[in-house]
Amino acid sequence: MRLRVILSIFLIIIITFFTYELGEEAIQLEKKYAFYSGSSECVDAPNVVSIEFQQSTVILPSHETLLIQATLKDSSGAVVGIDPDWSSDYGSITPIIGLQQARFTPGILSQTTIWACAGSVNQSITVNVIQGNVENLIIQASKENFSADESTIITLQGEDIRGNIFSLYPQKQNWTYPEGSTLSISNEITWSPKHMGWHNISVQESGIEAYLSFNISHGAPIRLSIIGDEMLITSDESIELQSVLVDADGNQWPVISNWSTGNSEASEWLTDLGDRAIFDGWTVGSWKIFSEYTYQNTGQFFASQYDILVSPGELNQILLDGHGMTFTVDDVLDLNPRAIDSAGNLIQNIQMTWTINGQVSTGTLEENEYVFSTETIGLYEIQVISEGGSASITFDFIHGEAIRLVLTETGSNQLTVKSGEMIELLTEGEDQYGNRFALNVNWSLTNGTGDMNPSSRGIGYYDFKPGDASGFVMMEYSGLGLSEQIVIEIKPGDVKKLRIEYEGELKQGNTVRLLISAVDDSGNIVSFCDANSAIVTSEIGSVIRENNQLYLKFKGSGSTTIDVGCYGFKETFYLQVEDTILWGIFEDTQKVIIYSSLLLMLIITILLVIMIQRSRREYEEYEENPQLPLIPRINPSFNMPNPVIPQLPVAPLPLPPLPLPRIAQPPLPQAVVPQQTEIPKVESNEEKLGNAMNLLGGTKLTVESQKVDEIDANVIEDDDLSWD
Numbered sequence: 001m002r003l004r005v006i007l008s009i010f011l012i013i014i015i016t017f018f019t020y021e022l023g024e025e026a027i028q029l030e031k032k033y034a035f036y037s038g039s040s041e042c043v044d045a046p047n048v049v050s051i052e053f054q055q056s057t058v059i060l061p062s063h064e065t066l067l068i069q070a071t072l073k074d075s076s077g078a079v080v081g082i083d084p085d086w087s088s089d090y091g092s093i094t095p096i097i098g099l100q101q102a103r104f105t106p107g108i109l110s111q112t113t114i115w116a117c118a119g120s121v122n123q124s125i126t127v128n129v130i131q132g133n134v135e136n137l138i139i140q141a142s143k144e145n146f147s148a149d150e151s152t153i154i155t156l157q158g159e160d161i162r163g164n165i166f167s168l169y170p171q172k173q174n175w176t177y178p179e180g181s182t183l184s185i186s187n188e189i190t191w192s193p194k195h196m197g198w199h200n201i202s203v204q205e206s207g208i209e210a211y212l213s214f215n216i217s218h219g220a221p222i223r224l225s226i227i228g229d230e231m232l233i234t235s236d237e238s239i240e241l242q243s244v245l246v247d248a249d250g251n252q253w254p255v256i257s258n259w260s261t262g263n264s265e266a267s268e269w270l271t272d273l274g275d276r277a278i279f280d281g282w283t284v285g286s287w288k289i290f291s292e293y294t295y296q297n298t299g300q301f302f303a304s305q306y307d308i309l310v311s312p313g314e315l316n317q318i319l320l321d322g323h324g325m326t327f328t329v330d331d332v333l334d335l336n337p338r339a340i341d342s343a344g345n346l347i348q349n350i351q352m353t354w355t356i357n358g359q360v361s362t363g364t365l366e367e368n369e370y371v372f373s374t375e376t377i378g379l380y381e382i383q384v385i386s387e388g389g390s391a392s393i394t395f396d397f398i399h400g401e402a403i404r405l406v407l408t409e410t411g412s413n414q415l416t417v418k419s420g421e422m423i424e425l426l427t428e429g430e431d432q433y434g435n436r437f438a439l440n441v442n443w444s445l446t447n448g449t450g451d452m453n454p455s456s457r458g459i460g461y462y463d464f465k466p467g468d469a470s471g472f473v474m475m476e477y478s479g480l481g482l483s484e485q486i487v488i489e490i491k492p493g494d495v496k497k498l499r500i501e502y503e504g505e506l507k508q509g510n511t512v513r514l515l516i517s518a519v520d521d522s523g524n525i526v527s528f529c530d531a532n533s534a535i536v537t538s539e540i541g542s543v544i545r546e547n548n549q550l551y552l553k554f555k556g557s558g559s560t561t562i563d564v565g566c567y568g569f570k571e572t573f574y575l576q577v578e579d580t581i582l583w584g585i586f587e588d589t590q591k592v593i594i595y596s597s598l599l600l601m602l603i604i605t606i607l608l609v610i611m612i613q614r615s616r617r618e619y620e621e622y623e624e625n626p627q628l629p630l631i632p633r634i635n636p637s638f639n640m641p642n643p644v645i646p647q648l649p650v651a652p653l654p655l656p657p658l659p660l661p662r663i664a665q666p667p668l669p670q671a672v673v674p675q676q677t678e679i680p681k682v683e684s685n686e687e688k689l690g691n692a693m694n695l696l697g698g699t700k701l702t703v704e705s706q707k708v709d710e711i712d713a714n715v716i717e718d719d720d721l722s723w724d
Contacts, residue, residue: 042117045082047074051116051123058125062160063132066104068093068125070116084116091129109164131166133344134158134206138165141191141212148249149219151192154212156203168205173321176202180249194249206344207317219247224257224302226291232309234453238280241306243291255293262288284310313341315350315388322372323393329433330400332373335365337384337391352386375433399437402429405477405484406436410461415486419524420493422465424455429480441479449473450490466490468524493520495527498564498571507578508557514550518567527567535565540577 052071060066072080083100086093091107093114104114106129115124136159141152156168169185177183178201180194191201193216201212227242243259244252254275261267266287271278279289289306319338327333339350354362356372357380365372372382374397383392409415410424417423428436438460443452448468452475455461466473469490476485495518504512514536516529531550536543540560544551552562557579564571 042085042119042122043082045072045080045084045119045121048072048080048082048118048121049075051084051118051121053116053123053125056125058127060104060106060127060129061132062106062109062129062162062164063135065106066127068102068104068114068116070100070102070123072100072118072121080118082118084118086114086116088112088114088127107162109166131158131164132160132162134168134208135161137168137203137205137208137210139203139210139212141214144213145215145217146193147217147219148193148196148247148251151190152214154189154191154201156189156205156210158205170203170205174204176200194251196251196253218245218251218253219249220298221245221295221300221302222248224255224291224293224304225252226289226304226306227252228306228308231307233281235281235284235310238278239308241277241279241289241291243275243277243293243304245293245295245302257291257293260290260292262290279308281308281310286310313345313347315339315347315386316341318352318384318386318389318391320382320384320391320393322395324395326396326398328398328400329373329375329377329431329435331397332371333395335370335372335382335393337370339386339389350386352384355383355385357381375435377435399429399435400431400433402437402439402480402482403432404430405439405441405479405482406430407477407484407486416489416491417464417466418491418493418520419466419470419526420520422463423488424457425462425464427460427462427477427479429482439479441477444476444478446473446475449475464488466524470524492526493524495567495569496520498529498566498569499523499525500562500564500571500573502552502575505578506554506575508554508580511544511551511553514552516550516564516566518569529564529566533566535570536562538562540575 050073052073054069058066068086070084072082072084074080081100083095083097086095086102088104090110090112092105093102094105095102102114102116104112104127106112106127109129109131112127112129113124114127115122117123138155138157138159140155142154143150143152146152156170157165158168159165169189172183172185175183177191178193178195178199181199182192182194183201184190184192191214193199193214196216196218199214199216201214203210223246225244225246227244228239230239233239241259242254243257244254246252256274259270259272259277261270265283266279269280269282270289271280277289277291279287287308287310289308291304291306293302294300295302317340319336319340321336322333325333337352339347339352341347352362353360354365356365372380374380377397377399379394379396381392381394384390406428408426408428410426415423427439427441429439430436438458440454440459443462445452446469450467450469450473451465453463453465455463466488470492472487472489474485474487476483478484497519499517499519501515501517502512503515504510506512516534516536517525518527518529519525531545531548534550536550536552538552538560540556540558540562541552541554544553554577557577559574559576562573562575564573
């Protein structure tokens with residue numbers, strides 16, 4: 001029951017509210033209809049049959065007002081001097097009494113209808129209120145702190161004098177933003193940064209300037225780089241390197257990395273300072289420096305390498321482009337003069353007087369449609385003066401793109417230098433109008449030409465010191481995609497000392513060729529000494545002059561000196577002469593060894609031949625006289641029948657033959673008494689070799705004879721042995 005009561009009350013309230021709103025709207029519609037149709041609210045003017053305006057549609061900027069003139073006429077076409085009643089949809093309208101006029105002040109940016117009515121006549125005019133002068137700028141960004149990999153959307157709004165706010169999209173030339181960044185203007189304004197740090201963006205519109213500040217951090221790293229001042233240093237110099245991470249926009253920030261070199265020897269010359277390193281040049285050559293780093297956020301590993309070898313109203317203002325800018329003589333500057341009023345509107349056909357660096361140049365600039373160009377470098381000031389306003393800009397024109405390279409010698413410009421001395425060279429680029437500018441170039445010098453080093457005077461200056469080359473030498477230099485060649489004459493320097501060289505081995509018994517030359521401070525040969533006029537003395541050998549050449553034959557060995565005189569100079573040189581076998585008779589130790597080896601082989605061969613012949617002779621003598629067995633002695637006092645004497649064994653070694661005397665009477669057999677017999681001594685091989693050496697040396701070898709005990713008994717030959 002209660003719920004039904006509550007719902008009924010709620011429905012009654014809703015119906016009452018809608019009935020009230022509809023009633024109010026109906027009343028308003030009725031009033032407006034009555035006002036504009038029935039003209040019950042209009043001024044009483046029964047004789048007015050028409051109301052005329054000068055125009056039916058008007059376009060009105062929001063900062064302006066519109067004066068509307070209404071003409072009321074009767075049926076005969078005569079003007080009726082009655083002021084009509086005025087009304088409008090938006091804005092405000094103020095009648096001007098007695099003039100049949102009203103002043104309309106706009107409100108919102110919209111199409112507005114303005115009515116004038118008198119009696120039963122009601123006439124309207126349409127006013128299209130558009131954006132007027134900008135009185136205030138409102139600038140915002142979607143974010144102000146972001147990385148260089150991101151972008152932000154900028155919203156720019158203008159506010160007019162009526163409080164209307166509208167979006168603005170000024171052209172790029174109205175914006176000032178960091179160099180290298182990107183500003184895109186379409187349906188929205190997008191700015192993409194490039195470099196990290198604090199950056200300001202400003203925009204000018206209708207003479208009003210607005211600013212935004214952004215804090216840009218670096219983006220995600222894409223590589224590791226090593227930054228150094230230069231790649232070419234001398235052995236007396238050092239170079240400082242820095243290890244930096246680089247993002248996609250080229251932003252760099254130092255990081256502590258691991259430094260190393262590609263050569264263990266060069267590691268001693270590298271000083272690791274964390275994010276920096278100092279490399280001292282010691283040994284001439286090409287060295288590689290490595291830096292390694294692991295990005296903690298992603299764990300990505302980076303490595304880098306650096307090679308080291310030992311950059312319409314009254315005139316209020318005239319706007320010109322180019323102020324504070326720098327151009328080249330190859331460029332042109334479009335001044336783009338714009339005469340504007342206080343609202344920024346362009347004013348056409350304004351008479352202006354132009355001066356360039358104080359000289360009137362109106363005709364020249366007008367003929368060139370206000371495009372300025374020049375062939376001469378320098379600072380320029382352009383002023384424009386017109387009734388009601390003026391403007392002045394300064395800008396700089398520098399050299400254009402080089403079309404060729406020019407080299408001069410800062411002293412005499414002769415490109416001539418003595419050996420041991422140094423000249424200063426200046427390299428410049430020259431544009432199409434002959435403007436020159438100092439320029440660092442790359443040099444290409446062949447080995448021995450000399451050293452080319454940057455001068456302390458700055459860009460383009462080099463110090464050249466000749467090397468071993470002499471005469472006319474050619475070298476190439478290049479820069480800005482251009483290359484040129486020059487020829488420098490290197491003249492000999494003054495003679496400072498003598499130098500001696502030997503052609504051959506410094507050994508006792510050898511003869512070497514002497515090369516005596518006069519040299520300058522750099523060791524370059526100025527001239528060779530004439531062999532016939534040079535004075536050469538030495539205690540270790542004799543000097544030989546032959547065919548305009550000097551030779552020295554070494555008779556001794558050891559440390560000694562040689563005195564040389566030439567061109568008024570006298571020098572003493574030390575030399576070490578090697579000793580050789582047999583006092584250098586054969587002039588070569590190797591020859592002595594060869595000859596000695598051949599002689600020794602000959603001696604050994606002779607000894608072998610002698611030994612073989614002697615052994616053969618002894619063998620032949622033994623074959624001719626065979627050794628007989630010894631016969632035992634027979635005692636005559638012992639009477640026995642003659643026994644059969646057995647044959648004795650042959651002696652183990654051959655004995656010299658003995659004479660066998662014949663026996664007159666057969667003796668009686670006696671008991672055999674054994675006798676001691678010395679065995680002949682056989683020569684060993686060593687004794688035979690010694691005897692052979694004694695024979696060659698003229699000495700007589702005495703050999704102890706072999707002793708044999710003679711048998712006292714008479715020897716009985718085989719023919720005498722018989723029994724009677």
